[in-house]
Amino acid sequence: KPRLPSHLAHLKPVPGPKGLPFIGNALAMPRVKEWKVFKEWSNLYGNIFQVSVFGRTIIVVNSFDIAIELTEKRGAIYSSRPRLIMAGKLMGFNATYPLMPYNDGLRAARRLAHHTLSPRPVKSMLHVPEEEGGRWLRRLLNNPKEWKQSVAEVNGAVTTKIVYGYQAGGGKDPMVKAFEVALHAFSLAIAPGAHLVDFFPSLQKVPGWLFRFGFRELADHGKDALMYSADSSWTFVQNQIAAGVARPSMALDSLNLIQKEKNQKASSDMDEVAKWTAAATAGAGAHTPVSALMFWVLAMVAHPHIQKKAQEEIDHVVGRDRLPNLNDRQKLPYIEAIIKEVLRWHPVTPCGVPHTSTEDDEYEGMFIPKGTSVILNQWAMLHDPTYFSEPEKFLPERFLGDSPADQVRAGNPYAVAFGFGRRICPGLHLGSVMLYCFISKALATFDIKRPMSAETGLECDPPVDAAPGNVSFPVEFDCRFVARDRKAIDLINRDTEELVAPEGMPPGFELPPESHSLAHHW
Numbered sequence: 456k457p458r459l460p461s462h463l464a465h466l467k468p469v470p471g472p473k474g475l476p477f478i479g480n481a482l483a484m485p486r487v488k489e490w491k492v493f494k495e496w497s498n499l500y501g502n503i504f505q506v507s508v509f510g511r512t513i514i515v516v517n518s519f520d521i522a523i524e525l526t527e528k529r530g531a532i533y534s535s536r537p538r539l540i541m542a543g544k545l546m547g548f549n550a551t552y553p554l555m556p557y558n559d560g561l562r563a564a565r566r567l568a569h570h571t572l573s574p575r576p577v578k579s580m581l582h583v584p585e586e587e588g589g590r591w592l593r594r595l596l597n598n599p600k601e602w603k604q605s606v607a608e609v610n611g612a613v614t615t616k617i618v619y620g621y622q623a624g625g626g627k628d629p630m631v632k633a634f635e636v637a638l639h640a641f642s643l644a645i646a647p648g649a650h651l652v653d654f655f656p657s658l659q660k661v662p663g664w665l666f667r668f669g670f671r672e673l674a675d676h677g678k679d680a681l682m683y684s685a686d687s688s689w690t691f692v693q694n695q696i697a698a699g700v701a702r703p704s705m706a707l708d709s710l711n712l713i714q715k716e717k718n719q720k721a722s723s724d725m726d727e728v729a730k731w732t733a734a735a736t737a738g739a740g741a742h743t744p745v746s747a748l749m750f751w752v753l754a755m756v757a758h759p760h761i762q763k764k765a766q767e768e769i770d771h772v773v774g775r776d777r778l779p780n781l782n783d784r785q786k787l788p789y790i791e792a793i794i795k796e797v798l799r800w801h802p803v804t805p806c807g808v809p810h811t812s813t814e815d816d817e818y819e820g821m822f823i824p825k826g827t828s829v830i831l832n833q834w835a836m837l838h839d840p841t842y843f844s845e846p847e848k849f850l851p852e853r854f855l856g857d858s859p860a861d862q863v864r865a866g867n868p869y870a871v872a873f874g875f876g877r878r879i880c881p882g883l884h885l886g887s888v889m890l891y892c893f894i895s896k897a898l899a900t901f902d903i904k905r906p907m908s909a910e911t912g913l914e915c916d917p918p919v920d921a922a923p924g925n926v927s928f929p930v931e932f933d934c935r936f937v938a939r940d941r942k943a944i945d946l947i948n949r950d951t952e953e954l955v956a957p958e959g960m961p962p963g964f965e966l967p968p969e970s971h972s973l974a975h976h977w
């Protein structure tokens with residue numbers, strides 16, 4: 456029980472489940488579908504409740520209004536991050552801004568990111584998702600069985616081009632792969648409750664041989680993978696600049712901005728900030744839209760009539776003689792409604808990315824101590840029946856008609872799914888454009904069909920469910936991307952960029968092996 460400072464002594468603690476001495480609610484904490492369990496707990500304790508795990512206070516927020524009150528209106532207090540030992544300190548992800556506390560380092564990094572990714576400057580980069588979206592169609596046509604791999608690759612191709620000016624190729628592109636490996640290690644490191652060292656930092660000092668299934672092997676691997684992705688991509692840009700062939704990119708924008716401001720402010724460390732800002736942006740941007748796209752594919756397979764309606768809209772507005780592009784976006788409300796519904800139906804980060812408070816605070820007579828982690832349950836907010844009737848159903852129509860759900864801010868998935876306040880996703884605009892480009896182009900040219908059962912040889916339903924993970928993906932499912940007709944095939948072959956060989960990484964860097972074998976806990 457936290458000891459209250461005298462001027463806050465009148466406050467009540469935030470309600471929540473009773474815990475055991477020392478471990479608190481550790482045993483009761485859900486390991487799968489936390490978002491659903493937390494929503495159920497909110498029926499008992501309210502839309503803001505508190506749990507404690509090994510002495511650490513965690514607040515779970517299940518309503519949009521409270522999320523805005525804390526993270527936006529009180530943004531000066533609720534914009535930090537929890538300190539992570541395993542992913543942050545031992546693997547080195549503390550150098551990346553998504554994990555940074557609310558400090559000057561974070562502000563410097565976000566400033567560089569906004570310099571390229573804000574709605575206005577990013578406009579000059581939006582040909583990239585258009586072109587890579589076209590190349591993706593070619594990949595789907597040539598190799599439909601590898602549709603899953605190609606979704607990850609097209610996202611990696613867009614972000615590495617925008618961040619580093621790097622041209623990825625299909626197949627196992629080395630730069631795209633580098634970020635994939637680093638992110639995989641990161642996701643293993645942050646799995647809830649996976650590493651005791653996050654709760655007992657003194658375990659860092661225990662010799663490795665005492666822990667047979669120690670965390671050090673994974674930590675070392677994660678560090679190697681992170682350093683490899685950040686260093687090799689940064690060296691790529693440096694080499695391109697030195698050779699006078701660097702393409703426009705966020706890395707180049709950042710270096711130019713730093714150069715311009717060097718005379719005004721002493722900023723000798725700024726090149727290092729630019730390197731890590733680039734790596735964090737490429738990593739975060741390559742991963743999150745993949746989740747949304749996988750849920751979109753699942754929604755299309757599970758709801759063929761919605762898919763058909765979307766194709767009819769595209770055929771009617773764009774016709775069959777060209778691919779949809781960004782100029783058509785305003786005229787395709789059903790596609791837009793599908794994107795919103797994908798972000799709502801199963802948000803990319805159902806439990807958000809935790810914020811941390813940096814001062815003691817009071818909320819409606821309750822005490823929230825400094826250092827509290829705040830879980831923003833986006834899934835609960837986006838399944839709030841006040842704004843979304845039949846929230847479990849995939850219904851793009853809820854965003855159309857005379858009183859669309861998003862006529863109020865709490866009913867707009869864009870106001871929730873990209874996070875909150877001063878930590879809101881800096882890639883929001885680009886991410887939304889990526890989803891539009893890929894979704895509209897794929898629907899214009901492909902039918903996404905149910906998989907064939909190996910046993911019966913007949914079409915079967917995919918499982919509609921989510922796997923565990925902070926960035927959420929559907930459970931394993933399959934489908935078939937089948938070109939709609941000859942016209943679609945001709946259109947792809949005529950109107951999309953040719954596939955290219957990967958540009959390749961600078962010599963002298965060796966990609967660490969993948970980390971699947973290291974997924975043990977503790």
Ligand code: HEM
Binds near residue numbers: 552807810881
């Ligand atoms: C469908 C697409 C995307 C979704 C749903 C999404 C969602 C999110 C969310 C929920 C957060 C946490 C915000 C918070 O703490 O409240 C976040 C942070 C972040 N996102 Fe995205 N994102 C997407 C695309 C992108 C893209 C394309 C990029 C980069 C090009 C990107 C880069 C980042 C970074 C760097 C952060 C950390 C910001 C910080 O901690 O200050 N994201 N995103």
